[in-house]
Amino acid sequence: MPVKALKSTRSDNRVTAVLDAAARLFAVKGYSATTMRDIAEACDMLPGSLYYHFAAKEDLLVAVYEAGVRQLVDNMRAAIREESDPWARLEAGCAAHLETLLRQSDYAQVLVRVLPADVGHAAARLKALRAEYERSFRDLVGALLLPPGTDRGVLRLMLLGALNWSRFWFAEGGRDTPRSLARKFVHLLRETQHA
Amino acid sequence: MPVKALKSTRSDNRVTAVLDAAARLFAVKGYSATTMRDIAEACDMLPGSLYYHFAAKEDLLVAVYEAGVRQLVDNMRAAIREESDPWARLEAGCAAHLETLLRQSDYAQVLVRVLPADVGHAAARLKALRAEYERSFRDLVGALLLPPGTDRGVLRLMLLGALNWSRFWFAEGGRDTPRSLARKFVHLLRETQHA
DNA sequence: CATAAACAAACAAACGCTCGTTTGTTTATA
DNA sequence: TATAAACAAACGAGCGTTTGTTTGTTTATG
Numbered sequence: 001m002p003v004k005a006l007k008s009t010r011s012d013n014r015v016t017a018v019l020d021a022a023a024r025l026f027a028v029k030g031y032s033a034t035t036m037r038d039i040a041e042a043c044d045m046l047p048g049s050l051y052y053h054f055a056a057k058e059d060l061l062v063a064v065y066e067a068g069v070r071q072l073v074d075n076m077r078a079a080i081r082e083e084s085d086p087w088a089r090l091e092a093g094c095a096a097h098l099e100t101l102l103r104q105s106d107y108a109q110v111l112v113r114v115l116p117a118d119v120g121h122a123a124a125r126l127k128a129l130r131a132e133y134e135r136s137f138r139d140l141v142g143a144l145l146l147p148p149g150t151d152r153g154v155l156r157l158m159l160l161g162a163l164n165w166s167r168f169w170f171a172e173g174g175r176d177t178p179r180s181l182a183r184k185f186v187h188l189l190r191e192t193q194h195a
Numbered sequence: 196m197p198v199k200a201l202k203s204t205r206s207d208n209r210v211t212a213v214l215d216a217a218a219r220l221f222a223v224k225g226y227s228a229t230t231m232r233d234i235a236e237a238c239d240m241l242p243g244s245l246y247y248h249f250a251a252k253e254d255l256l257v258a259v260y261e262a263g264v265r266q267l268v269d270n271m272r273a274a275i276r277e278e279s280d281p282w283a284r285l286e287a288g289c290a291a292h293l294e295t296l297l298r299q300s301d302y303a304q305v306l307v308r309v310l311p312a313d314v315g316h317a318a319a320r321l322k323a324l325r326a327e328y329e330r331s332f333r334d335l336v337g338a339l340l341l342p343p344g345t346d347r348g349v350l351r352l353m354l355l356g357a358l359n360w361s362r363f364w365f366a367e368g369g370r371d372t373p374r375s376l377a378r379k380f381v382h383l384l385r386e387t388q389h390a
Numbered sequence: 391c392a393t394a395a396a397c398a399a400a401c402a403a404a405c406g407c408t409c410g411t412t413t414g415t416t417t418a419t420a
Numbered sequence: 421t422a423t424a425a426a427c428a429a430a431c432g433a434g435c436g437t438t439t440g441t442t443t444g445t446t447t448a449t450g
Contacts, residue, residue: 014425030313032227036410048412049426057410115363118225154371154379157364158357165356168310176349184349191386209399231436243438244400252436 015053017043020106023064027109031061031118058119061110062126068107069129075100076136086143091186093140097163098178102170112164134160159185210248212238215301218259222304226256226313253317256309263302264324270295271331281338286381288335292358293373297365307359329355354380 021042025034036057040047054060079096083089100108111133116126134156141156162185170181216237220229231252235242249255274291278284295303306328311321329351336351357380365376 028312030225030227030310032225033313035408037408046427046429047410048428048430051411052425115225117223118228150383151379154376155383157361158380158383161357161360162353163356165360166352169352181349184346185353188345188350188353189383230434232434241401241403242436243402243404246437247399 014043014045018045018050018053018060019063019067022060023067023106023110026061026064027106027113031114058122061114061119062122064107064110065114065126065129068105068109068111069133071105072097072100072108072111072133073136075104080140086140086145087186087190090140090144091182093137094159094163094186095179095182098166098182101163101167102178103172109167112167155189159189209238209240213240213245213248213255214258214262217255218262218301218305221256221259222301222308226309253314256305256314257317257320259302259305260309260321260324263300263304263306264328266300267292267295267303267306267328268331270299275335281335281340282381282385285335285339286377288332289354289358289381290374290377293361293365293377296358296362297373298367304362307362350384354384 018039022034022039025038025042029038036050037047039060040050050060054063076093076096079092080089083092101112111130114126116123116130119126137156137160141152141159144152146152146155163182166181170176170178176184213234217229217234220233220237224233231245232242234255235245245255249258271288271291274287275284278287296307306325309321311318311325314321332351332355336347336354339347341347341350358377361376365371365373371379
């Protein structure tokens with residue numbers, strides 16, 4: 001997923017390579033445990049060369065975070081556009097979230113793996129990026145027909161927690177796919193409506 | 196929560212102080228970002244002194260993990276013992292989990308914050324400790340009366356994900372308590388039975 | 391009952407290494 | 421030939437850990 005659009009110098013490829021390597025390592029090892037030397041080695045550069053593109057390690061994380069949010073938002077918007085029924089839209093959104101998180105994107109995994117508090121300085125920026133994405137879910141849950149008294153905030157956070165935590169146990173090639181998982185999650189909540 | 200029982204030399208207090216400090220710092224900053232010097236300072240020791248009690252930083256993490264699992268298991272067992280209805284037992288178990296995680300214990304938070312993969316060598320031991328705890332939930336979910344075809348494994352993982360993720364957004368003093376949250380989580384799933 | 395040996399538990403200081411980052415220089419591209 | 425993008429080498433700080441020593445507190449002994 002290329003990041004940029006206008007003119008395409010060769011350097012864009014290298015920047016993307018750096019970001020890809022950083023995203024992968026941040027997702028697997030976490031932020032603190034990943035060194036600039038790790039990242040440099042993963043994209044065949046010397047450590048110092050990274051600083052031509054990014055002023056600091058924190059800036060690299062922010063860039064990865066931003067790309068992750070963009071991917072999640074884009075994939076989810078595209079998915080829910082196909083559906084009109086509120087429950088179907090929620091399920092489609094969850095499926096897109098899981099597809100992105102579990103199969104496609106190291107970037108999205110960084111959102112789940114690395115906490116804003118891990119970076120002293122840019123924490124606020126990271127929190128804002130997360131909040132931006134979670135707003136999409138607020139809308140989806142807001143559109144549901146639910147028994148009066150249902151706490152939609154808790155429903156949203158419960159679902160988001162289940163989705164994000166799945167990163168830590170989901171096994172590619174197991175009995176479930178991201179789609180089937182989303183279906184099950186939403187069904188477990190949906191029956192509420194019929195009570 | 197004191198750990199020891201038999202004879203009480205003064206050193207037990209210091210070991211506990213070290214563990215408490217480590218648990219707090221691991222919970223807040225994560226494993227890699229926490230230094231032995233941080234821990235030493237937090238319990239008024241010099242860095243080298245820690246090595247009289249623990250051979251390596253990893254061993255400290257394992258000890259904290261073990262204490263965390265013990266607390267979660269103990270609190271949960273005590274809570275579900277009071278109930279007999281399967282759904283009430285599940286709710287009580289969730290409430291105990293949340294009470295421990297959100298209010299009582301830095302140790303329990305480490306289980307959620309630090310991944311087994313963060314420690315190269317002791318990863319297997321940490322995974323086993325986590326699994327030991329999650330087994331309790333398997334039993335609780337197994338006892339539920341559910342519509343045929345319900346995937347109990349996914350139900351369990353969904354609930355566990357919601358519970359654990361709550362650590363990242365729960366605000367002490369907000370509208371919800373750990374108990375009320377557990378009630379809402381379980382209720383959102385429970386209505387399934389009535390469908 | 392005094393005292394010395396033994397030990398637990400800490401200090402003080404440093405080890406070698408790796409961290410994020412900087413600086414000056416070289417190499418390709420346009 | 422100007423500039424973007426990399427290299428090469430090093431900086432100081434901080435890392436986990438080790439080592440040798442000191443300090444109190446038990447425990448055994450004359």
